[in-house]
Amino acid sequence: MTTGLQSSTGGRKRRVMILGADGYLGWPTGLHFCARGHDVMLIDNYARRAWDLEFSTDTLVPILTLEERVAAWHEISGRIMNFAVGDICDYHFLYEAFKDFKPDVIIHYGEQRCAPFSMVDREHAVMTQINNVQGTLNILYAMKDLTPHAHLVKLGTMGEYGTPNIDIEEGYIEITHKGRTDVLPYPKQPGSFYHLSKVHDSHNIMFCCRIWGLRATDLNQGVVYGLATEETVRDPALATRFDYDGIWGTCLNRYCVQALIGHPLTVYGRGGQTRGFLNIRDTLACVELAVLNPADPGEFRVFNQFTEQFSVLQLAQMVNEVAGKMGLKTGIQNLENPRIESEDHYYNAKHTSLIDLGLRPHLLSSETLENMISFISNYKERVCPEKILPWVKWGETRNRPAAAPHRIQPGSRVV
Amino acid sequence: MTTGLQSSTGGRKRRVMILGADGYLGWPTGLHFCARGHDVMLIDNYARRAWDLEFSTDTLVPILTLEERVAAWHEISGRIMNFAVGDICDYHFLYEAFKDFKPDVIIHYGEQRCAPFSMVDREHAVMTQINNVQGTLNILYAMKDLTPHAHLVKLGTMGEYGTPNIDIEEGYIEITHKGRTDVLPYPKQPGSFYHLSKVHDSHNIMFCCRIWGLRATDLNQGVVYGLATEETVRDPALATRFDYDGIWGTCLNRYCVQALIGHPLTVYGRGGQTRGFLNIRDTLACVELAVLNPADPGEFRVFNQFTEQFSVLQLAQMVNEVAGKMGLKTGIQNLENPRIESEDHYYNAKHTSLIDLGLRPHLLSSETLENMISFISNYKERVCPEKILPWVKWGETRNRPAAAPHRIQPGSRVV
Numbered sequence: 001m002t003t004g005l006q007s008s009t010g011g012r013k014r015r016v017m018i019l020g021a022d023g024y025l026g027w028p029t030g031l032h033f034c035a036r037g038h039d040v041m042l043i044d045n046y047a048r049r050a051w052d053l054e055f056s057t058d059t060l061v062p063i064l065t066l067e068e069r070v071a072a073w074h075e076i077s078g079r080i081m082n083f084a085v086g087d088i089c090d091y092h093f094l095y096e097a098f099k100d101f102k103p104d105v106i107i108h109y110g111e112q113r114c115a116p117f118s119m120v121d122r123e124h125a126v127m128t129q130i131n132n133v134q135g136t137l138n139i140l141y142a143m144k145d146l147t148p149h150a151h152l153v154k155l156g157t158m159g160e161y162g163t164p165n166i167d168i169e170e171g172y173i174e175i176t177h178k179g180r181t182d183v184l185p186y187p188k189q190p191g192s193f194y195h196l197s198k199v200h201d202s203h204n205i206m207f208c209c210r211i212w213g214l215r216a217t218d219l220n221q222g223v224v225y226g227l228a229t230e231e232t233v234r235d236p237a238l239a240t241r242f243d244y245d246g247i248w249g250t251c252l253n254r255y256c257v258q259a260l261i262g263h264p265l266t267v268y269g270r271g272g273q274t275r276g277f278l279n280i281r282d283t284l285a286c287v288e289l290a291v292l293n294p295a296d297p298g299e300f301r302v303f304n305q306f307t308e309q310f311s312v313l314q315l316a317q318m319v320n321e322v323a324g325k326m327g328l329k330t331g332i333q334n335l336e337n338p339r340i341e342s343e344d345h346y347y348n349a350k351h352t353s354l355i356d357l358g359l360r361p362h363l364l365s366s367e368t369l370e371n372m373i374s375f376i377s378n379y380k381e382r383v384c385p386e387k388i389l390p391w392v393k394w395g396e397t398r399n400r401p402a403a404a405p406h407r408i409q410p411g412s413r414v415v
Numbered sequence: 416m417t418t419g420l421q422s423s424t425g426g427r428k429r430r431v432m433i434l435g436a437d438g439y440l441g442w443p444t445g446l447h448f449c450a451r452g453h454d455v456m457l458i459d460n461y462a463r464r465a466w467d468l469e470f471s472t473d474t475l476v477p478i479l480t481l482e483e484r485v486a487a488w489h490e491i492s493g494r495i496m497n498f499a500v501g502d503i504c505d506y507h508f509l510y511e512a513f514k515d516f517k518p519d520v521i522i523h524y525g526e527q528r529c530a531p532f533s534m535v536d537r538e539h540a541v542m543t544q545i546n547n548v549q550g551t552l553n554i555l556y557a558m559k560d561l562t563p564h565a566h567l568v569k570l571g572t573m574g575e576y577g578t579p580n581i582d583i584e585e586g587y588i589e590i591t592h593k594g595r596t597d598v599l600p601y602p603k604q605p606g607s608f609y610h611l612s613k614v615h616d617s618h619n620i621m622f623c624c625r626i627w628g629l630r631a632t633d634l635n636q637g638v639v640y641g642l643a644t645e646e647t648v649r650d651p652a653l654a655t656r657f658d659y660d661g662i663w664g665t666c667l668n669r670y671c672v673q674a675l676i677g678h679p680l681t682v683y684g685r686g687g688q689t690r691g692f693l694n695i696r697d698t699l700a701c702v703e704l705a706v707l708n709p710a711d712p713g714e715f716r717v718f719n720q721f722t723e724q725f726s727v728l729q730l731a732q733m734v735n736e737v738a739g740k741m742g743l744k745t746g747i748q749n750l751e752n753p754r755i756e757s758e759d760h761y762y763n764a765k766h767t768s769l770i771d772l773g774l775r776p777h778l779l780s781s782e783t784l785e786n787m788i789s790f791i792s793n794y795k796e797r798v799c800p801e802k803i804l805p806w807v808k809w810g811e812t813r814n815r816p817a818a819a820p821h822r823i824q825p826g827s828r829v830v
Contacts, residue, residue: 091537122506122552122553122556125556126549126552126553129548129552129615129619130548130549133544133545133548133615134541134544134545137541137544137608138537138541141537141540164599165595165596165597166590166592166593166595166596166597166599167592167593173590173592173602175581175588175590175592175602176581177581177582177588177590178581178582180580180581180582180761181580182579182580182581184579184581184602184604185602185603185604186602187588187590187599187600187601187602188600188618189599189600190618190622191622192622193552193619193622196615196618196622199615200544200548200611200614200615200618203603203605203611203614204544204608204611206604207605207606207607207608207611210755211809211810212810340625340626346595395626395627
């Protein structure tokens, strides 16, 4: 099996509903499936953009509205994507969308996906868990009621597992205990209210597969980097978002932006935290592989979706080296870790199922990093340096900085 | 260590806040701690009574309102319990209650606790999970903000574990995998949206103990039977509720009521489902043992709280035999199982931690069953036979019976 443009619809055209289709991954996923000839329905409620407004954060790379994006794509490719603006926590809306579109596959990115945001205070913790749990329960009931043969492709996270002192398997583990053996769900030790919400989802989905015969694939994804997919590079109007701030940004994005503006790369704690990472192109390939090779009825299938493991310090060192070659003056600085997590731990997570299905990884190279930094350098004037450092601390209920996130920033908005 | 009236406050008076204090176990727990000299604060929002109204179910044994119960207890014992009517999902209410009372220990029964109710339809599934998850998150934040040294005693359920093919341990299991070893949370395979909500809670509480240093004991309780505690038997005004209907009743309560009215005892499926059971007196003793021997700061401690295992068929046989001796004509009838669960499975669950702390179990005897049937025979005229059979089916979204639950039943209400 191959992936990419050549694969077309993999021999069968699917009706693909994408929830959270305005997000960093949702939008490129829509383009990816539409470009390959599938029928695509995009759904989003713009929650992510509202959350940006709340703390005055913003994507570094300008993005259009869903309506403008879909129009631009039509103009560029001649292809049409359906879209609807609405909240999957509103069952009436979701039910009607299912009834109208009758999806074969539901790709579910439609959740609050950020650990620091979930740790801001009680309101954000509760909102994150209710939003994610209720949205997913609604999808499960809509599938049961209307499309019981459809396949749910749910984005989970490697963060569900935490950092156990044994190898991490893909969703299940065979345990021999006191002379008896069973294959059981892999024990979870998530590290934020957000990661906990994904664990709740996984348990709920597993149960619905068992009692209703639904089919689902839980993609426990690592940290995604990169902006360039086969479609997004075709025109700036098709770009996806790039978050670098202390709430929404991943460490690699933060490092790239810090390199760009000549700030030392800020590593949380000693930087020994090891995680799985993958290129955005591989995210799309993995999701496509899951879609084209669906789970069986009643099966709750779990894939670990990443291609390489790095410690956050290793990544800083890689970015530092590339930045140096690009003539950018930077360096590495250790910050007090705002999270409560182990900074020196065993980490070895299995991730062979997607390789077995045909994934050919794009590994992280100096060239990848150079391309990322080059690309974002087009938007250097949009960087807000005061937004980069972390202010949400796991051990404190609320620790908003006194001024910065609420300061008026004339001229820094996309629209 | 002993438990019971002799133990008094165990050498230290506690400020005990009981959430869900109007319920089957909450009310006797309040009496138990108050009788032993602790300061008690009862909190409930009467949700359980509202849910009875929804499907026209009712406790067989009449119960008074919280206000009347507290007044009756004062008259009988001379002791005072504080109480407040409010919803723990309302953080403002909960925060003020914590601020006023400053609990040393929070005993948390304040959840939707019924599997069939959670399986009625999407609305009940979502309500159950949001109610339980949000209430528990609110408690955790209130503890963190106001009483970080208090001890949370949370009622979980043995149903969180499901029926794995290995021995069930108390919350954690040591796993050796590919040459490495770790102690990890015991894998969970809950069997309803209600049981799932408790799994979600357990993960959330474990996390808060880890990041905030809170102390918590999760009591994974089996199925409780019995009505008689040292306090409830002192006066009918102190009685606790007895549920026997197809939604709220446990199998043992159903069997007792069926024996009383001369109906065959209805066993779901083949009846091989094995579960842990305990006497209500032992629930109170276990909770007291947890309170008097608190978890350490940062510790998330899990006890399996039951005293004996039975299959549901074994229980029917025991009730059938006792009923025969009492001159009641009954018999056993197998019904199609409304749940989706294994009816023939391995089950061996550890439950030694509470024994080690001093629990002396009241085991289920013919005498216990005879006493239960005798006691409820005082209320035989209140039995609604048409409410006994199950109508919520795990495999169907909604399957309300056409008429029975909404029929007007003159004269069958408590108040």
